[in-house]
Amino acid sequence: MFQTEYEFTLPKGYVDEEGQLHKDGIMRLATAADEILPLKDPRVQSNPAYLTVIILSRVVTRLGSLQSINPRIVEGLFASDIAYLQELYRKINGDGSTNIRAVCPKCSNEFEVSLAPGG
Numbered sequence: 001m002f003q004t005e006y007e008f009t010l011p012k013g014y015v016d017e018e019g020q021l022h023k024d025g026i027m028r029l030a031t032a033a034d035e036i037l038p039l040k041d042p043r044v045q046s047n048p049a050y051l052t053v054i055i056l057s058r059v060v061t062r063l064g065s066l067q068s069i070n071p072r073i074v075e076g077l078f079a080s081d082i083a084y085l086q087e088l089y090r091k092i093n094g095d096g097s098t099n100i101r102a103v104c105p106k107c108s109n110e111f112e113v114s115l116a117p118g119g
Contacts, residue, residue, distance in 0.1 A: 004029045005061070006092050010081040014063055014073060022064025027085070030093050034058045043071075056085050 005028045013023035038044050038054035057071045066073065074082070102113045 006088065008085070008088055010063075010077070011084055012078045012081050014066075014077055014081070016066070020064070022066055025063040026061050027059050027088060027092065028061050030055065030059050030089070052082070052086060056082070056089065059089065060085065 005026050008025055008027060010023045010025070013021045015021055034055055038051055038058070041050070041054055043050045044054060053071050053074045057069050057074045060069045060074070063069055063073065077085075103110050
């Protein structure tokens with residue numbers, strides 16, 4: 001079966017207005033519309049860096065108990081969580097693999113690490 005959704009756990013997590021922490025979520029594969037339509041958004045036109053916020057708000061379908069993810073929620077994520085989601089987005093929309101090559105800093109052994117939870 002073709003996988004279109006990927007579970008993830010944020011390094012830090014999103015803290016909502018009530019102080020509740022949300023770390024576990026789901027990201028779906030991006031469509032062409034997910035990458036094209038945000039280019040028409042005035043926030044992206046005035047600040048191209050905002051493209052990441054719009055795209056992530058479209059492809060992250062769940063975060064903790066939050067069922068609706070919008071740009072304001074993505075804006076509230078910590079920088080390390082944005083970086084994590086950008087890397088996950090790149091991986092799953094590139095070759096579909098959530099594995100990365102790593103090298104042990106002590107013994108220099110090379111191995112693969114999964115970015116997916118439980119991997």
